[in-house]
Amino acid sequence: MTDFDHFVAAHVDELLRTAYLIVWDEGEAEDLVQECLLKVARRWPRIRRMDHPKAYARRILVNLALDGARGRAQRRGELEPGAPPSSRAVDPLGVLEVRAELLQALGELHQRQRAVLVLRYFNDLTEVQVAEVLGCSPGTVKSSAARGLARLREALQPVPLHQGSPET
């Protein structure tokens, strides 16, 4: 195996998960990671000498995802719907229900906003590191994350009983 093959083996899963959480579609995510790794392969002689090749690959990936966001948004109707909660187990505390609502709210965020949250809370990057990936200032990351969290919080607010369900 070449050192590039080792790089792919070590990081493809994380890149795929990151892409999946940003674009919210497995097929699109797979395409993006493949495209990202092709770009990395072409520049590998230079990238392999970097301190953090994975960070560079992630930056390519996120930019590819966000560059194509508009086209994907137009095709949103064709994408597979979000999967239901993975378990139908007894849920006395409503944990699964809240999780499902949170995932649904995440899926409805703007892609760039979701990317900020993914990088912050899935990849565990600092605001400075997220800013480097996205090519913006840490302040922009902070405000974008705050807006994203606010939208999620709003979506998770309990619906007043007197409003009833949409079906009635």
Place this chain on the structure above:
Amino acid sequence: MSDLLEQDLREAFAERAARITPEASARLRAVDYHPRSRWPASRRAVSAVGALGLSGGAAAVGAAVLLGSSAAPAFAGWTATPTAPQPGQLAAIRQHGRAGSRGPVLTDTRGPYAASIYADGSTCLEGNGVRISTSGGGGTTSGIPAGTVQLNGLGESDPEGHALTMVDGPIGVGVTGVTITRSGESSVRATVKNGWYLAWWPGTARAVTARVASASGTSTQSFPRARQSAPPCPTGGHCTSGYGFGPGLRPRSRSGSRQPPIPTMTIAGPQNGQ
């Protein structure tokens, strides 16, 4: 509140990420990210495409590239996602398409270019002074498994460096969308209609996979990496190089110039199917 939400968020992301199928990761590990040069460097713009051999088929096997003097370089205005037809665009390609045919089963429009495919797998592309026609390979289009597509392809180029790659084929039941990933380039969305799909792009980027969307989800079909040797250029006229892959591929037939004012580029193509 924020700490709780952030914790929920981490758990939600982890749960969502765990839904990725192992096959997706395995496919990505299996990709060769260092495609070797398929051509001597001295050869000019030659494209190659691949196909997955499924039963039966209607591969495109013959081509004539007609490039007028007004042909826009590098297919200016081409788009990776199909666009709505411009006024007169569909009528123009019907007029210049196959004489006596019953009309195309599908027409894909990308900016100023329209590409049609006919029931026998032959195709016609026109726009911005470029006109390309290919003859079909015949065969059946039945028996395509549900949720999959038949992968046929054709790559063409001429001495002036106008190169394009086209993939097309019949689709199985339930297919709603097809996206082609290319080597080193962004994805191209195919037009899907009337049991067929078609996508094309300028240049020689190799088709890597077809992401096929259907009611039951999405799947990936991979184009084989094998290539066929190009036969010698045919005598006479300009020599254009091309490849075709696909079920039912037969020796290339050559269509004559239907537009005498436009020089015909004859094609040197594959002699046999895979």
